[in-house]
Amino acid sequence: MHRLLELERIGQAVNVLFLTLLAAVMFFPLYYVLVVSLTDPGEYLQKKIVLFPQQWSFEAYTYLLSTEAFLRSLGNSSFLATVGTVCSLAVSASLAYALSWKKFVFRRGIMLLILLTVLFSPGIIPNYLLVRELGLINTHWALILPSLANGWTVILLKNFFDQVPAEISEAAAMDGCNAFRTWYTVVLPLSLPALATFGLFFAVGYWNQFFAALLYLNNPAEWPIQVLLQNMLLSASNIDLVAPGQQVETPPTEMLKMASIIVAIVPILAVYPFVQKHFAKGALMGSVKG
Known part of the structure; x- marks a missing residue:
């Protein structure tokens, strides 16, 4: 022993x-x-x-945060992360809640279409042609609208809403709440763990937009931070961050690259602690149907 x-x-x-x-x-x-x-x-x-x-x-950070191109790219990524996350959560959660209604006539057909999007992807060229025909090239909406609702997210959120007792919605209806008010005042507060979890997923995805930005954004002024960072890391010398005619002492190239990497990852690290308490609970609640 x-x-x-x-x-x-x-x-x-x-x-x-x-x-x-x-x-x-x-x-x-x-x-x-x-x-x-x-x-x-x-x-x-x-x-x-x-x-x-x-x-x-802090000279490298001071230099980066004083350049127009770097600040503009941070603003672009912030716009994508905030607006994209809010829009994706609104669309995905609304669709999932509608599909959780047992009385919804077309729920099976819509669920089949959603499953098809999970199993089959149209590919790069059809997506590009769609974005171009919608007139979204060189706009940030080209990175938001095509990915508003993710199939897996909708399915998991639907399973989460299936677990919400029907008696809660029935009690709200007896108190005079219509469908929208029941959804907004009763169901959404109960869905905070799931929304926080998927909101974090959406925020990370939008903040790290890279490949789609390379495809749809030809104007450097519209680049998010990840595209600018890639250009900085591949450049043998400092890329032109400073406006023409502006005299600024430039730190070593490698230091700028390292500082830009830290700046690019800090926002997500700063957001995570606020949703950590909901993360594990939300990730599991919608993953098992029962």
Whole structure:
């Protein structure tokens, strides 16, 4: 018995050591990016590889946040993340709630169409032709309207609404609430965990818009942060962030790249703690029908 307890402790110690090393390996790239972005430019030019800087500096961030192109791209991504998330939640939740009604005549047919969109994708070319015919090229709506409702999201939200007791809606109707008021004042507050979870998914997706932005946005002024970041990372030298004629001392290229990466991931990291308490509950509530 004592021998088994010893082996169990050794196994637990090995697991802890392995997971700690794995976490360190995964965390190190982010740590290095953050450290380089905060290193004094003079020290970075001397050492090139900095793990524990002696002098800290926000010069790279100050430079980025003073440039018109970078601020504009942040604004574009913020617009996509906020407006796109609100619109996607409104459409997906409304459709899912309608499909959860047992008295809705066309619910089976619409569910079949939604399942077909999950199984089959039209592809890049049909999507591009659709966006072009709608006149959405070089507009942010080209990144929002085609992806308003996701099939999996609608199905999971429908399963969540199926679990809401019908007696609640019946009681609201007896109190004089119509269908819309019941949905807005009764069902939506009960759906906060699911809406917070899928809202986070939508926000991350819109904030990280990249491939669709490359296809539909030809004007650099409309680029979100991810497209501008890709151009900065691929550029051998600093891209033209500063307006013509503006005299600004430019930090080293690598420092700007590292700082831009940190700025691009901070907003999502800042939003996550506010929805964390709803995340696990919301993700599970709509995943099992019962």
